Amino acid sequence: MTWAPVPFGSPFSMANLPFGVVRPRGSDDRASRVVVRIGDHVLDLAAAGIEPELTTRSTLNALMASERGDAIRARAADVLQGRERGDWLWPVADVEVLLPVAVGDYVDFYSSLDHATNLGRILRPNDEPLLPNWRQLPVGYHGRAGTVAASGTPVTRPDGLVAGPDGIGRLQPTAALDFELEVGFFVGGPRAARIAPDDADRHIFGAVLLNDWSARDIQSFEYQPLGPNVAKSFITSISPWVVTMDALRPFLVESPVQEPAPDPYLWMQRPWGLDLALQVDLNGHTLAATNFDRMYWTFAQQLAHTTVNGATTGAGDLFGSGTVSGPTPTERGSMIELTWRGANPIHLADGSTRSFLHDRDTVTMRGFFGEHAGARTDRVGFGDLTGTVIGSDLTHSSTGKDRDAALSS
């Protein structure tokens, strides 16, 4: 099918061809290029003569805004299947893989019924787990776009106010650092408002894996009444290969029946669920595996909801799906659920236990489309999304005096 080498089982088959941005190792930003990933290589689109005005760039934003993505991806497929073989493929090991998008507005949702129910039970054990609005609209908050980072970026343990037994907040490194297993959806095309759910594929460019790193102790002190702020804004990691709407379209499936039916602006006639198997590992030990097909609110409804008030979308806007959890204990997409806020610590293969993340822990997320995504030659997935925790400044130097001494030495 292609002259490019594709290892068996690679998520980057000809059926995928996701976009990304790379530069040769050691070069500066002017050498950045838009590429498509194939197997363990990247195709340099500009070198292959494919729309260099959009592909000689350091982000995908211009391409995403242009509505030329499908055509460019189709031309890349033609090149990879054609007779001519130029010097257009680089081993991915020889390039630096960059954050692919200058993220515009970032909204993170809360759209998994099982996750929202678990969090309600943990945080408000005496109340109904779901608040009354939850089944009527996709609940979300605006996050910090400027700290979205590519896979592999170290995650510095954040400092913040944590309430002591006396109810007084004190500045300290979080003792409850968590991950959230999510999928991110990038907006493309011209600015638009009041988008109907069934028009979502004209406005969503593609998808990535997303880890919404969270500091649960900082979050529980700050979040009322306006929602999370610095407990989540320190970093949000995404996988660097943007799987396009064309590539994921074969995996669209019916989402769960919504009861009660939402307001008509959120109605869907077309299927907007995704058959997407997800997994999260901690230091190589699989903590949870679930499927995105049970998400209660779809990305199409999130887009409709975000624009119903007349607010416009822009190419490069990012929607986080919300933590993806399933109904069983091994399908929980965050530590706070997996350990029930530390009540049931996780036992790792090396004999250690975890309630939340330790320094030097590495979290890896993976996602493959299609329910039989095992051994096949046309696999579509994201590749790994990883992040390793490093200690906070306060961990290493707990007082200003210590810092001053370190600076003067």
Ligand code: MN
């Ligand atoms: Mn989240």
